[in-house]
Amino acid sequence: MIDPRPASAPPRRTAAEGVYLALKRDIITLRHRPGAALGEQTLADTYGTSRVPVREACRRLQQEGLLTAIPYKGYFVSPISPKEISDSFELRTAIETRAVALAVTRATDGELARLGELAAIEYTYSDWVSYVEFLDKNLGFHLEVAALSRNDRLFAVLHNLLVSMQRYFFLGLDLGDFGAEMRGEHELLVRHMRSRDAGAAATCAEEQITSSYERIRRALAAADNIEIPITEV
Amino acid sequence: MIDPRPASAPPRRTAAEGVYLALKRDIITLRHRPGAALGEQTLADTYGTSRVPVREACRRLQQEGLLTAIPYKGYFVSPISPKEISDSFELRTAIETRAVALAVTRATDGELARLGELAAIEYTYSDWVSYVEFLDKNLGFHLEVAALSRNDRLFAVLHNLLVSMQRYFFLGLDLGDFGAEMRGEHELLVRHMRSRDAGAAATCAEEQITSSYERIRRALAAADNIEIPITEV
DNA sequence: CATTGCAAAATTGTATACAATTCGTATACA
DNA sequence: TGTATACGAATTGTATACAATTTTGCAATG
Numbered sequence: 001m002i003d004p005r006p007a008s009a010p011p012r013r014t015a016a017e018g019v020y021l022a023l024k025r026d027i028i029t030l031r032h033r034p035g036a037a038l039g040e041q042t043l044a045d046t047y048g049t050s051r052v053p054v055r056e057a058c059r060r061l062q063q064e065g066l067l068t069a070i071p072y073k074g075y076f077v078s079p080i081s082p083k084e085i086s087d088s089f090e091l092r093t094a095i096e097t098r099a100v101a102l103a104v105t106r107a108t109d110g111e112l113a114r115l116g117e118l119a120a121i122e123y124t125y126s127d128w129v130s131y132v133e134f135l136d137k138n139l140g141f142h143l144e145v146a147a148l149s150r151n152d153r154l155f156a157v158l159h160n161l162l163v164s165m166q167r168y169f170f171l172g173l174d175l176g177d178f179g180a181e182m183r184g185e186h187e188l189l190v191r192h193m194r195s196r197d198a199g200a201a202a203t204c205a206e207e208q209i210t211s212s213y214e215r216i217r218r219a220l221a222a223a224d225n226i227e228i229p230i231t232e233v
Numbered sequence: 234m235i236d237p238r239p240a241s242a243p244p245r246r247t248a249a250e251g252v253y254l255a256l257k258r259d260i261i262t263l264r265h266r267p268g269a270a271l272g273e274q275t276l277a278d279t280y281g282t283s284r285v286p287v288r289e290a291c292r293r294l295q296q297e298g299l300l301t302a303i304p305y306k307g308y309f310v311s312p313i314s315p316k317e318i319s320d321s322f323e324l325r326t327a328i329e330t331r332a333v334a335l336a337v338t339r340a341t342d343g344e345l346a347r348l349g350e351l352a353a354i355e356y357t358y359s360d361w362v363s364y365v366e367f368l369d370k371n372l373g374f375h376l377e378v379a380a381l382s383r384n385d386r387l388f389a390v391l392h393n394l395l396v397s398m399q400r401y402f403f404l405g406l407d408l409g410d411f412g413a414e415m416r417g418e419h420e421l422l423v424r425h426m427r428s429r430d431a432g433a434a435a436t437c438a439e440e441q442i443t444s445s446y447e448r449i450r451r452a453l454a455a456a457d458n459i460e461i462p463i464t465e466v
Numbered sequence: 467c468a469t470t471g472c473a474a475a476a477t478t479g480t481a482t483a484c485a486a487t488t489c490g491t492a493t494a495c496a
Numbered sequence: 497t498g499t500a501t502a503c504g505a506a507t508t509g510t511a512t513a514c515a516a517t518t519t520t521g522c523a524a525t526g
Contacts, residue, residue: 012517014478014480039507051481052480056288071508087386090335091387098323154324157390248510273478285510285511286511288478304477304517305518
């Protein structure tokens with residue numbers, strides 16, 4: 001008899017898993033500001049469990065780059081520096097452009113059609129709720145592209161990267177009114193993919209990632225004088 | 234006062250760290266065959282510690298893809314499948330070609346000169362010791378290229394990937410007599426980098442990674458009839 | 467003979483206690 | 497005043513005990 005569980009079993013609902021998810025959410029949404037000091041005992045008290053599950057959660061988040069451990073000081077929410085943002089986008093470009101090219105050669109027409117549906121997302125400017133919803137759907141779109149590459153290892157790495165990059169969008173930066181533009185970009189990308197032009201699709205993806213980075217960079221520069229939680233430890 | 238420790242502090246010599254390193258080495262060198270079953274208690278006995286440090290080590294190795302956990306069965310050394318090898322090389326190509334291109338634009342002449350020294354490595358065919366030594370130096374060369382990209386995040390991901398791929402070279406496959414050829418490839422790559430031609434260097438790197446993959450693929454196909462620890466769980 | 471129920475065994479998850487290490491600070495001393 | 501040092505506080509690391517969950521073997525039953 002074959003194990004009835006799906007290939008990648010969903011993690012059991014355990015205390016460690018709970019702390020991991022809650023802490024991750026709180027870090028990504030910047031409820032814990034970059035640079036904030038945490039401690040195993042404090043976290044254990046906060047989340048109502050003991051230090052052991054907290055340790056496990058923190059080690060995972062550390063490996064994902066969201067937490068930084070300083071021995072005998074505690075855990076710290078990894079600071080967001082301009083270089084970290086730049087590095088992340090650079091790595092993302094390297095991986096995601098390849099993912100797009102691979103997806104073009106491997107995805108079925110049906111899958112690309114479905115991807116087109118996922119691309120039809122926007123947000124309304126200065127509407128926070130709509131913006132957060134958009135972020136979630138946008139992540140889903142890019143993860144789907146990654147999945148269509150049919151490369152599990154690539155998917156895992158890109159997934160981790162994209163999730164940790166979500167944090168940048170919660171900085172409260174005024175990126176501007178780009179809902180429609182981004183939707184257009186997404187749909188253009190899918191169009192290139194559906195016409196099975198790997199080169200054009202990859203180039204298109206690279207341009208879009210670059211312009212996304214530029215939007216953040218500009219907003220960051222413009223917000224230079226206000227309170228941005230970019231810490232220098 | 235600035236913390237006198239280097240930016241990335243070397244991990245303390247702790248029991249968990251010890252188990253992690255030993256287990257990782259044993260997995261990479263295939264002392265633990267792919268598919269082999271391990272268990273927390275067994276490992277704790279083996280390495281002379283308790284289950285807690287073992288758990289931590291296993292979780293890390295799991296995230297790095299070297300271990301697979303099956304609930305209430307134990308940990309298993311991740312099997313090596315043709316698809317896993319293919320996926321890994323694909324991801325490696327995506328990241329390393331970009332690393333090379335970035336290094337070309339960012340490394341100093343001195344750093345590239347030093348890289349040229351690291352490139353001067355060979356192995357003598359059918360000499361296992363020389364081969365293992367070569368593997369280590371070869372990893373060092375590619376890691377140095379990654380470091381010269383000046384992208385910490387890219388470095389971390391590529392580092393993890395390259396280390397886990399070392400396993401493939403311990404399968405006992407007869408890759409053939411390519412010591413001199415690979416040295417030539419390395420030196421050609423460095424030459425392109427020193428002439429600051431990012432495009433040529435990236436293309437060169439991609440070709441070399443592909444040919445490395447082809448060597449493994451051919452050897453794997455040739456060894457199809459003999460005992461290769463490619464497990465299907 | 468297949469299926470179900472159940473209890474024992476195995477494994478993982480969690481809490482707690484304690485050991486080990488490091489840091490900060492106060493104090494002694496030159 | 498500057499420096500060394502010793503001690504206490506804080507933090508992480510480890511072991512052990514126990515609880516929770518799942519698997520497995522076996523027998524009973526249709």
